[in-house]
Amino acid sequence: MTNLLWLQGGACSGNTMSFLNAEEPSACDLVTDFGINVLWHPSLGLELGENLKKLLNALTSGQMPLDIFVFEGTVVNAPNGTGEWNRFAGRPMKDWVTDLAKVAGYTVAIGDCATYGGIPATAPNPSESQGLQFLKRQQGGYLGTSYRSKAGLPVINIPGCPAHPDWITQIVVAVATGRGAELSLDEFQRPKTFFTSFTQTGCTRNMHFAYKVSATEYGQRKGCLFYDLGCRGPMTHSPCNRILWNRQSSKTRAGMPCMGCTEPEFPFFELAPGTVFKTQTLMGVPKDLPSGVDKAGYVKLTAAAKAASPAWAEEDIFVV
Ligand code: SF4
Ligand code: SF4
Numbered sequence: 505m506t507n508l509l510w511l512q513g514g515a516c517s518g519n520t521m522s523f524l525n526a527e528e529p530s531a532c533d534l535v536t537d538f539g540i541n542v543l544w545h546p547s548l549g550l551e552l553g554e555n556l557k558k559l560l561n562a563l564t565s566g567q568m569p570l571d572i573f574v575f576e577g578t579v580v581n582a583p584n585g586t587g588e589w590n591r592f593a594g595r596p597m598k599d600w601v602t603d604l605a606k607v608a609g610y611t612v613a614i615g616d617c618a619t620y621g622g623i624p625a626t627a628p629n630p631s632e633s634q635g636l637q638f639l640k641r642q643q644g645g646y647l648g649t650s651y652r653s654k655a656g657l658p659v660i661n662i663p664g665c666p667a668h669p670d671w672i673t674q675i676v677v678a679v680a681t682g683r684g685a686e687l688s689l690d691e692f693q694r695p696k697t698f699f700t701s702f703t704q705t706g707c708t709r710n711m712h713f714a715y716k717v718s719a720t721e722y723g724q725r726k727g728c729l730f731y732d733l734g735c736r737g738p739m740t741h742s743p744c745n746r747i748l749w750n751r752q753s754s755k756t757r758a759g760m761p762c763m764g765c766t767e768p769e770f771p772f773f774e775l776a777p778g779t780v781f782k783t784q785t786l787m788g789v790p791k792d793l794p795s796g797v798d799k800a801g802y803v804k805l806t807a808a809a810k811a812a813s814p815a816w817a818e819e820d821i822f823v824v
Contacts, residue, residue: 506538506680508572509563509604510545513590513597514624514633515577518666519615520547526669527751529677538677540572557593564603572679573608573653575601578617578624578633579646589631601636601646610679611636611653612660614672619661620692620768621645637661637693641768655684661693665765670747671698692768694741702795703737703762706745707754713738715813716806722781723759726821730790734783736764736772738794 512520524531524547534540542548544559551559562568579598580590587596605611613636616622620640624633637645637659645659652658660679662671675695678687688696704710712719712728719727729735737745740762744754755762761781764770772792773779784791793802 505541506571507541507543507563507569508534508574508676508680509543509570510574510576511592511597511600511604512546513575513577513601513618514580514631515615515617517547517576519576519618519664519672520545522664522666522669523614523672524669525750526673528670529673531673534673534676534680538680540676540680543568543570560593560600560604564600564607566607569609570604570607571609572676573604573611574614574676575611575618575636576614578621578631579636580624581632581634581646582630583632585632598646605636605647605651605653607654609654610657610660610684611647611651612662612675612679613637614662615667616663616665616765616770619659619663619694620770622665623771626771635661638768641692655679657684657687658689658693660687660689660695662698663692663694663766663768663770664742665763665770668744668747668749671695671743690741694766698743698747699741699766701741701743701746703740703742703744703754703756703766704794705743707737707756708745709756712817714809715817716809717813717817719759721759725759726817726819729756729759729761730783730794732783733761734763734773734781735761736767736792737762739792740764740767742766 563570579601581587582589587598590597613619617624618636620635620638621633624631634646637647639645643649690696709728717727718731719729720732737756748754764772789799
């Protein structure tokens with residue numbers, strides 16, 4: 505059996521909802537097929553009060569092994585570094601995080617809040633929120649740069665707002681079946697198997713991106729969402745168009761721009777009206793360009809693409 509404990513800090517429960525919708529494998533498969541013993545989870549755990557404290561103390565004291573420690577939500581440090589705004593089982597949640605991370609075989613951060621701080625850590629960050637090992641792009645976070653779980657890995661970050669259900673369960677299975685050492689992580693500690701390609705990989709609107717044909721309304725069946733509607737698909741590392749949502753679609757397939765939720769800076773936009781879902785431009789050139797493309801290259805590329813665009817690219821093609 506592999507003991508798994510799931511706790512929640514400053515969170516909306518979105519990643520729990522996502523996890524419970526997993527299909528490949530499902531949350532039930534984790535228990536029945538992969539020998540994972542879910543010791544406690546905020547929506548599934550049975551213990552309350554003193555019984556829960558007993559369980560947590562058995563883990564922190566080493567009486568019971570903790571193989572996988574999953575954390576969802578931010579580590580809340582407010583007010584003034586005390587963590588009193590987020591108390592759990594008789595003490596600040598952040599103190600449980602410190603003690604459990606010390607004894608965990610693997611520590612896994614699920615969702616943007618636990619990985620990089622996400623929306624709660626956006627300035628002015630009144631809850632003094634941090635991700636487990638990052639605050640936005642800055643390494644360190646709550647556990648510090650040198651943190652390693654017992655298996656010798658830093659926190660495994662599975663970002664997303666929420667993370668895709670199957671990214672969660674597949675990584676849990678990998679570590680539970682002893683393949684943790686095979687995981688290769690990128691500079692933001694994301695498993696490379698999911699986060700090397702871009703959201704744009706597999707997007708059905710790629711031909712419209714190539715010919716600079718723009719969608720101007722949500723849900724429009726033709727056109728790329730990059731030129732007017734602020735799609736971050738070309739600069740966001742995620743497999744959203746490879747590992748589809750509900751096995752059948754994605755935001756961009758449905759005509760909704762990618763917001764870049766798997767990158768540490770998410771949410772990127774200021775909350776001023778008109779800055780969300782609108783491509784910010786400077787002299788007609790988008791402020792944020794596809795990864796690795798410079799301004800001069802972009803101008804040349806799009807001029808040539810527009811000139812070469814065939815008539816059919818402007819037709820109402822069903823690309824959903
Ligand atoms: S809609 Fe977004 S992800 Fe799809 S091709 Fe356009 S920019 Fe790329
Ligand atoms: S498409 Fe973009 S915004 Fe949507 S879940 Fe994937 S990475 Fe996040």
